[in-house]
Each structure stands twice: as C-alpha cells, then as structure tokens.
Amino acid sequence: MAGISTSGAVPIRAALFDLDGTLVATEHRSRAAWTRLFHTHGLEADEALLATFVGRRGQEALADHVHRFSGSTVNELFDEAVGYLNSPAIPPPYPVAGAEALVKKLYTERVPMAVVTSGLREHAHALLDHVGGANLFTAVITAEDVRQGKPHPEGFLAGCAALGVDPAQAVAFEDAPAGIAASKAAGLTCVGLTTTHAAEALAAADLIVPDLAGINWPPLSMTAA
Numbered sequence: 001m002a003g004i005s006t007s008g009a010v011p012i013r014a015a016l017f018d019l020d021g022t023l024v025a026t027e028h029r030s031r032a033a034w035t036r037l038f039h040t041h042g043l044e045a046d047e048a049l050l051a052t053f054v055g056r057r058g059q060e061a062l063a064d065h066v067h068r069f070s071g072s073t074v075n076e077l078f079d080e081a082v083g084y085l086n087s088p089a090i091p092p093p094y095p096v097a098g099a100e101a102l103v104k105k106l107y108t109e110r111v112p113m114a115v116v117t118s119g120l121r122e123h124a125h126a127l128l129d130h131v132g133g134a135n136l137f138t139a140v141i142t143a144e145d146v147r148q149g150k151p152h153p154e155g156f157l158a159g160c161a162a163l164g165v166d167p168a169q170a171v172a173f174e175d176a177p178a179g180i181a182a183s184k185a186a187g188l189t190c191v192g193l194t195t196t197h198a199a200e201a202l203a204a205a206d207l208i209v210p211d212l213a214g215i216n217w218p219p220l221s222m223t224a225a
Helices: 027-040 047-051 058-063 074-084 099-108 121-131 154-163 177-186
Strands: 014-017 113-116 139-141 170-174 189-193 207-209
Touching: 014 154, 027 047, 027 074, 058 074, 099 113, 099 121, 113 154, 121 139, 139 154, 154 170, 154 177, 170 177, 177 189
Parallel strands: 014 113, 014 170, 113 139, 170 189, 189 207
Antiparallel strands: none
C-alpha cells in the first residue's frame, strides 16, 4: 500500500478495522435481509434505501423508516431482520480479499488492533472466525458498547482508548461513508475500501484501495499529522 504521510510525521502504531464489508463480506447478506423485511411488510426497498443502512447500527437506520411499518417498533423490526440472516436462502459471509493475511501479519508483528463495528457482539465474534478469530484483536467495539453509532466518532475513540493510543497514531480501515466520517471525526487516518461503495462515495478517506490484498505495513510507511 502506498504510504500516507504528512510533514507532522507522527508514526502510526495501531490499526482499527470496521468489520462488515471491510474484514468480512456481508453486505450481500444484509441487503437480502433488509429487502426481505421491507417486502414482507408490503414495502419496496430500492438501492437508494438499502444504501442508507450500510455502515450504521441497524436500529438507527431503521428509525428513519419505522413510520412506514404500521404497528411495528424499531426493535421488533430489527429482531425480524436478524432472524432472516439464519435462513438458508441467505448467502454465507466470506473474508474480504487479503483480510486474514493482514490481520495475522499485524498480530504476529504485535501491532495493536481493534474492531469497531455497527453490528452486535455475538454477530461480530462469529464473523471474526473468518479472519482468524476475535482473540487476535485487543478490543472489539460493537453497537452495544456505544451510545451513538457511526458516523459519530464514539466507537473509534473507544477503540483507541482500549488500545492505549492517540487517534493520531492509528489508522482505520473502512468501507462505508458513515464509517469514514466517524474515523476522521475521531482524528484517525483512514483507508477506504471499495468493497461496498464506489470510490466517489469514499472521497473523505486518506487513501482508497479495492480490498486488503497487498496492504503493506510497517507503521513508519504511514504517518499522520
């Protein structure tokens, strides 16, 4: 990966990863579940609507649309959608290209790592098995650990605190505009992956790459002001 550098030259010491769409490909599953939820209730779910769910806590995204679901609460609808993920009709998740190799490389090199996800803890730990396991990460910050989800910076700030690093010493890997906004608001350098969005939607990232294959580290090749 090309280096990210500025004249300030504060070395990057830690990596914080989004999970869905960044380490593990799940967007195809989420889209199928949200689409089924809307269709079951007689509602349409086009691409523009589905895009509003990407990178955000499910309950917060649903709150924007709950008025369209007669007699249902956000929590009821969220539980229904999560239940659809267990259907055999929903395709399985799989690792993003290069994710497992990068995570294991950084773990071997003792680079502090955290996951900052809008998903639930049980969901996160199950998905992390696809890239070597949750035990490779010092911290896993989930929707249950924050009061405000992405694009609010709370999750990334909590991740940096758990790793004991200043945000200026950390790089975030994200696939969604909400996550990039959250990481930048927290003060991190951000690498955006075009696994779920076009590069134009990720313009706020410091560097845009197709996936995690071929990502280089040492931290000295990436510096932040």
